[in-house]
Structures are given as C-alpha cells and as structure tokens.
Amino acid sequence: MPPKFKFTRDEITSAAVNVTRKKGPDGLTARALAEELGCSVKPIFGLFKNMEEVQSAVMNAAQDIYESYLAEDMTSGKYPLYKASGMAYIRFAKEERELFKLLFMRDRGGEPLEPTREVDAIIPIIMKTTGLSREQAERFHLEMWVVVHGIASMIATSYLIWNEEQISGVMTDFYTGLRTVYK
Amino acid sequence: MPPKFKFTRDEITSAAVNVTRKKGPDGLTARALAEELGCSVKPIFGLFKNMEEVQSAVMNAAQDIYESYLAEDMTSGKYPLYKASGMAYIRFAKEERELFKLLFMRDRGGEPLEPTREVDAIIPIIMKTTGLSREQAERFHLEMWVVVHGIASMIATSYLIWNEEQISGVMTDFYTGLRTVYK
C-alpha cells in the first residue's frame, strides 16, 4: 500500500483560492501554493495534472462561493428577491475582489455568451413583480444588470468606495427611474 | 559624435502601444517590443530606464488616445455634450479594449481616488442643462457614470456586444429614467 495523500484535491483547491485572494491570479504559482500548504510542489502535481488544472479548480470554487453569496442574500429576506440578486453580486465583488475579477471581469473574447440560465430564472420574477412583458422584462433586466455590474466592477477595482446603504440607495434610484421608462 | 538613435522615444512608445493592443499588457515584453520595432532590445533600454518606464509611457499614451476620443465626440455635435462624453468613453472601450482595460479596469488599490478634474468641468454642464443643484448634479453624474462605466467595461471584456444605436438607446433610458428621480 502506498502512503496516504498529504492533502486532498479540495484542500489544495482551497489553498489555491486563498493564494488567489492574497496575490491575485498571477500570484498563484506552484511554489506559492506549496508554501501556503506547507509542503513541496509535489503533492500539487500528484493530484492535479498541471497548474492550468489548478486555475480551473479555482474558477469553479469561485463560482461556488459566488453562488453561496447569491443563496444567502436571496433567502435572507433583507431585500426583495430581484434586488437581492444584485446586492449579492455587489457584495461578492466587495468581499472577494480577486474572485470577482476572475469570474466577471475576465475577457470573454472567445467564449460564446453563455445562455445564462440564471437569467432565465429571474425574468419571470420581474414579469410578475412589474407586469412587464417578457421582452420588456428582458431589456429591463439587461439594463439593471449593466448598473449592477458597473457598481460591482468599480468596487472590485477600488474605483468606488460605497457602503451597503449607498449601494442600496443607488439601486433604488435606478430601479424606480427605469420603471418610469417602461410603461 | 555618437551615431544617431535608431528610434525616438515616441516611436518606441507607439510600438509599445501596438504590442499592448495585440497582446495585452502582459504581452508587452522587451523582446516582443523589439520585434515590433524590428531591432534588438538595446534601443529600448537606451531610451528607457527599464520596462516599467515603457509601461508607464504606454499608460500616458493611452490616456492621450482616450482624450482624443473625448475631444472628437465632444465637438462632433452628434450628441448633446454630456451624452457625448459617455459615448466617447464607451467608444474608446470598444475600439481600444486593451487600452481601456489598462486605464479604467486596473486596480486602484493604493492610489487615492483622483480629484477627477474632468468631472469638475462636467458638473456645471449638468447643472445648466437640468437645473439640478450642485449636490444633485454630482450624484446624478456619479450614477450616470456607473452606467457608462458598466456598459464600457462589459463591452471591453466582450461581456456585451452592442452597436452604437443600442448604446445610445440604453443611455437615453437611463438618462430619462434618472431625471424622473431627481426632482
């Protein structure tokens, strides 16, 4: 029987996320990750084919973390459902800057625009809340998403420093403002 | 007397901008720049202290290019002045993705938020056009800027693909929508 693995894939992925948080995606090197784990680089390459696979695992982990933000804010009842989804996106950008940049500010150059399954779930909520048609609701959502992404990305890059109250107020401005446009 | 320089600082900077356009900031290496110029790396280090200084020159050049976009759209008369400034920002993001990312999507972590001299020039335009107070105009502008930056950054990363007409329409939605909020 061979010796046990010193770390699991999940432990290594988690450490890789921490390195990314501290040093950004470019700081995630084999040696930096090994140091974070307190081992040599060998255990990493024992469980991952190469560093590219580690980066990919970090992307997936970041996506999971984002979804936990979404789930938390969508069930807290603190904001109406639709607003909560935007607040979660922005909160993720604020508290997990590097992960946000990794997921939502990277170049989509090649990749086709995702079918955005999340959006499919949100449109009905808007239609129900506002009484807009599907087409109007889709445009409304796209425009609101521009705002949410704008705020989030500006916060992620320290272009803006807003607290939750300010964010909430600005979101309301846009929501009520846009609502008057869609009649 | 020494031999003449093979290139000027400006020529090298211009080539560096082109490399950045093609390969992004990380692709701007001494050797890549030398190849773009058709020479060895020596002329570069003869006129620039190091690559960091070249990168800095690229930033300045990018800023100049952005300002030329601004100047062009602000004088074309195609859009009202205030809208034109936003359209220029977005057009710059669309046509100069890498330069836009360099200037407006980099982390401002350390740097203090600039006093934004540009903004000082724009606020009076808004006050005059809308009749809002200075305080209201500043908030209105900040919110519009969130939208403009949101659209621009989404376009720069291929998160969105919009033509000028769509952009103009969405800008109008936000402008008229927000105007109803500021009474």
Add this chain to the structure above:
DNA sequence: TATGATAAGTAACATAAGTTACGCAATGTT
C-alpha cells in the same frame, strides 16, 4: 516484521523575461 506500491521532498532542467557586458560601427569634429 518484511514487502510492494507510491506519495513526498529535493534538486534539477527548460523556458521566458528583464537586464547588461562586450565589441563593432556610425557620426560630427578636428
């Protein structure tokens, strides 16, 4: 307790990038 399979640590190799020493060559002046 001895053994086989194999994970881990060490240290090396390969590649890429910034930077520079060296010798040649170009240029305005004497």
Add this chain to the structure above:
DNA sequence: AACATTGCGTAACTTATGTTACTTATCATA
C-alpha cells in the same frame, strides 16, 4: 582622413516559474 563618443546587435547572466527524475519514507497486508 583620423578620432572620440556612444548607439546597436549579440549573447550572456539572472530570476521566476512549470515540470519532472531520483531518492526516501510510509502504510496495509502477507
């Protein structure tokens, strides 16, 4: 026309990073 100056190309050195060969250590089972 010879010279002093110094930019240029070549090729090297240095550092950072991904990756791997080799050796040692571990662990369940016979």
